[in-house]
Amino acid sequence: MIAGHCTKVPRGINMENLQSGYLFPEIFIRESNHVQKKPHARLIKLGVGNTTEPIPDIITSAMAEQAHALSTGQGYRGYGPEQGNMALRIAIAEKFYQNMGVKGNEIFVSDGAQCDISRFQMLLGSNVSVAVQDPSFPAYIDSTVIVGRAGKVQMETGKYGSIVYMKCEPENNFFPDLTTTPRTDIIFFCSPNNPTGSAASWHQLNQLVEFAKANGSIIIYDSAYATYITDESPRSIFEIPGAKEVAIEISSFSKFAGFTGVRLGWTVVPEELSYSNGYPIINDYNRIVCTCFNGASNISQAGGLACLSAEGYQALSTTVGYYKENAKILFDTFASLGMKVYGGRNAPYIWVHFPGFSSWDVFSEILENTDIVTVPGNRIWSRRGRVY
Amino acid sequence: MIAGHCTKVPRGINMENLQSGYLFPEIFIRESNHVQKKPHARLIKLGVGNTTEPIPDIITSAMAEQAHALSTGQGYRGYGPEQGNMALRIAIAEKFYQNMGVKGNEIFVSDGAQCDISRFQMLLGSNVSVAVQDPSFPAYIDSTVIVGRAGKVQMETGKYGSIVYMKCEPENNFFPDLTTTPRTDIIFFCSPNNPTGSAASWHQLNQLVEFAKANGSIIIYDSAYATYITDESPRSIFEIPGAKEVAIEISSFSKFAGFTGVRLGWTVVPEELSYSNGYPIINDYNRIVCTCFNGASNISQAGGLACLSAEGYQALSTTVGYYKENAKILFDTFASLGMKVYGGRNAPYIWVHFPGFSSWDVFSEILENTDIVTVPGNRIWSRRGRVY
Numbered sequence: 032m033i034a035g036h037c038t039k040v041p042r043g044i045n046m047e048n049l050q051s052g053y054l055f056p057e058i059f060i061r062e063s064n065h066v067q068k069k070p071h072a073r074l075i076k077l078g079v080g081n082t083t084e085p086i087p088d089i090i091t092s093a094m095a096e097q098a099h100a101l102s103t104g105q106g107y108r109g110y111g112p113e114q115g116n117m118a119l120r121i122a123i124a125e126k127f128y129q130n131m132g133v134k135g136n137e138i139f140v141s142d143g144a145q146c147d148i149s150r151f152q153m154l155l156g157s158n159v160s161v162a163v164q165d166p167s168f169p170a171y172i173d174s175t176v177i178v179g180r181a182g183k184v185q186m187e188t189g190k191y192g193s194i195v196y197m198k199c200e201p202e203n204n205f206f207p208d209l210t211t212t213p214r215t216d217i218i219f220f221c222s223p224n225n226p227t228g229s230a231a232s233w234h235q236l237n238q239l240v241e242f243a244k245a246n247g248s249i250i251i252y253d254s255a256y257a258t259y260i261t262d263e264s265p266r267s268i269f270e271i272p273g274a275k276e277v278a279i280e281i282s283s284f285s286k287f288a289g290f291t292g293v294r295l296g297w298t299v300v301p302e303e304l305s306y307s308n309g310y311p312i313i314n315d316y317n318r319i320v321c322t323c324f325n326g327a328s329n330i331s332q333a334g335g336l337a338c339l340s341a342e343g344y345q346a347l348s349t350t351v352g353y354y355k356e357n358a359k360i361l362f363d364t365f366a367s368l369g370m371k372v373y374g375g376r377n378a379p380y381i382w383v384h385f386p387g388f389s390s391w392d393v394f395s396e397i398l399e400n401t402d403i404v405t406v407p408g409n410r411i412w413s414r415r416g417r418v419y
Numbered sequence: 420m421i422a423g424h425c426t427k428v429p430r431g432i433n434m435e436n437l438q439s440g441y442l443f444p445e446i447f448i449r450e451s452n453h454v455q456k457k458p459h460a461r462l463i464k465l466g467v468g469n470t471t472e473p474i475p476d477i478i479t480s481a482m483a484e485q486a487h488a489l490s491t492g493q494g495y496r497g498y499g500p501e502q503g504n505m506a507l508r509i510a511i512a513e514k515f516y517q518n519m520g521v522k523g524n525e526i527f528v529s530d531g532a533q534c535d536i537s538r539f540q541m542l543l544g545s546n547v548s549v550a551v552q553d554p555s556f557p558a559y560i561d562s563t564v565i566v567g568r569a570g571k572v573q574m575e576t577g578k579y580g581s582i583v584y585m586k587c588e589p590e591n592n593f594f595p596d597l598t599t600t601p602r603t604d605i606i607f608f609c610s611p612n613n614p615t616g617s618a619a620s621w622h623q624l625n626q627l628v629e630f631a632k633a634n635g636s637i638i639i640y641d642s643a644y645a646t647y648i649t650d651e652s653p654r655s656i657f658e659i660p661g662a663k664e665v666a667i668e669i670s671s672f673s674k675f676a677g678f679t680g681v682r683l684g685w686t687v688v689p690e691e692l693s694y695s696n697g698y699p700i701i702n703d704y705n706r707i708v709c710t711c712f713n714g715a716s717n718i719s720q721a722g723g724l725a726c727l728s729a730e731g732y733q734a735l736s737t738t739v740g741y742y743k744e745n746a747k748i749l750f751d752t753f754a755s756l757g758m759k760v761y762g763g764r765n766a767p768y769i770w771v772h773f774p775g776f777s778s779w780d781v782f783s784e785i786l787e788n789t790d791i792v793t794v795p796g797n798r799i800w801s802r803r804g805r806v807y
Contacts, residue, residue: 039635043544156431247427323537
């Protein structure tokens with residue numbers, strides 16, 4: 032801390048209310064400390080859900096071509112539509128939402144799922160109630176805290192008083208007991224779930240849609256890992272009849288195309304989805320996108336379009352297969368050791384049960400003994416000694 | 420409106436409180452209507468502050484090279500640091516903030532200035548007070564409305580009750596009378612101002628910094644057009660002594676490098692800037708960037724680095740010169756017609772006085788008679804018959 036002038040602007044209570052570190056920077060700090068202690072360690076980084084495999088040439092060539100075109104009078108483009116290029120929006124609708132009634136104008140191209148989550152938080156304001164899967168991707172909770180909807184954190188459990196945590200564990204087949212789940216305005220639901228790797232079945236999602244409809248809730252459905260689904264689980268919430276009246280879907284090129292650094296995602300906001308007063312939410316989301324965002328990079332969008340070409344998509348399925356094979360090796364190894372292991376089948380990661388240890392203890396032990404960076408699978412519960 | 424199920428989620432009062440259309444989509448709607456009436460019109464679009472000139476090849480080649488590298492095992496990169504690549508952060512600090520004490524770790528690379536404005540709004544929460552220049556770029560006001568700090572709109576004036584509007588017009592040399600300006604937590608200040616084109620002098624900015632310091636305010640300084648400054652006006656708020664204790668600066672590659680579609684910007688958050696409790700704001704901004712954003716595209720960042728190379732920067736100065744020459748022609752033409760015209764010298768646009776007409780009236784007349792799309796220069800005041 033530098034001594035000197037302080038402004039008179041108070042720190043917002045929401046920022047004060049955030050728990051120490053966001054998960055991924057926290058992992059990075061521990062990783063850096065490890066490297067300082069062992070400077071010659073050859074780290075294997077399974078920490079952040081990062082991609083490692085090169086992007087097929089047909090896709091990077093499309094991006095390079097788009098970049099070069101920006102040097103020509105004919106090919107130069109400035110601001111594009113904030114919602115994304117219509118050709119890409121239509122291609123996304125056709126590739127991922129065929130026969131689900133999703134139209135190009137309901138697709139908003141973005142710079143990634145995490146950014147879209149925050150834009151929705153801005154849109155919805157501070158007076159709505161929120162439910163999340165437990166465990167779940169930390170951005171849902173942390174962005175809920177930032178916009179002031181989480182309530183106070185309870186030190187014993189690490190949970191926020193105003194957030195409904197829907198237990199999704201092996202005992203309940205990774206799906207919440209909806210008969211005991213209180214009504215909330217918003218339900219964050221991620222499938223395949225991050226971190227458990229569990230994909231909800233058609234039957235489960237149908238229950239979820241019915242539940243949201245009965246309660247007048249909005250499901251914010253995160254399908255960022257949908258292309259890793261191997262079994263018959265739905266790849267989109269919009270496979271469920273009536274979902275367009277109760278759900279938006281956030282998704283991404285990051286994990287299926289290796290675009291984690293290229294930055295490209297999308298959100299589907301159905302025309303049918305409306306507030307209690309009947310006003311279409313798509314209109315407000317469009318307003319947020321125009322005011323708080325200016326569209327994804329036109330080069331990234333050219334790459335996205337190439338991903339959805341027949342040849343690009345085919346090439347990517349090889350990459351997806353490679354990650355799946357890795358996950359299978361990990362799964363089989365832990366299973367052969369007699370450990371309880373989940374995920375892997377519908378996700379490129381696994382979730383392993385280490386009885387008797389907290390998540391961060393397991394993280395540290397693996398890092399110190401093997402130079403492998405993992406993700407603590409259940410950060411919240413580690414506080415009361417849970418053991419994933 | 421589609422009849423059917425409504426959720427029970429109320430529309431937030433902040434979204435309700437936004438005035439009809441965000442300026443730029445509104446311009447686009449009027450432009451589209453014009454094209455429908457006159458399908459063969461050859462429009463000249465001066466509406467959104469868009470760029471038209473190709474990007475120098477040395478820069479697009481760097482982006483193409485980065486794209487191709489993503490197809491190789493050696494060159495592939497996934498998630499980068501959320502704050503941007505350190506080489507680019509350091510290059511920005513050295514190119515734009517030499518001798519101002521700004522360090523690379525105080526630079527946060529982003530996907531554009533408009534997005535950074537919203538991230539700051541999220542950070543600051545709803546309990547701070549806001550001042551804006553009048554007239555000013557509409558995103559400051561609209562994002563203030565979205566986070567719930569604007570108060571009610573007054574129908575007669577089109578202004579929001581809780582925002583302090585600092586008159587910046589020819590009569591006061593485009594700089595507010597600070598002796599009568601009430602204290603606010605946040606002061607949005609854009610120089611060169613959009614839309615007037617006026618750049619604040621060193622003396623004026625020194626006054627502003629003193630004012631902020633005395634009041635404990637934070638200046639959010641927007642220097643997106645700084646590279647267009649021709650005279651001795653500061654190109655950064657950090658040229659003013661003490662500014663690091665009271666200001667952040669938001670800037671962009673959009674207008675100086677033609678990156679409007681490529682999407683790249685940055686924000687400087689000085690380590691010295693703190694809340695009233697002494698806590699460094701940079702820590703919270705870093706948390707927002709990690710939680711609500713995942714970094715700018717690595718391809719765009721490679722382009723940004725090439726912009727700041729000696730050869731890249733030299734090539735861009737030719738492009739900047741071209742836009743300046745255009746602005747000069749426009750300026751001289753209107754001046755020769757005896758009209759009051761402002762801007763042009765330190766900005767690639769001009770601001771013209773049409774006595775007796777409202778801004779939208781002038782916009783419509785120019786569009787209908789000449790097929791040229793402009794920007795209504797003073798949308799708020801047009802309601803009470805102001806005439807820019």
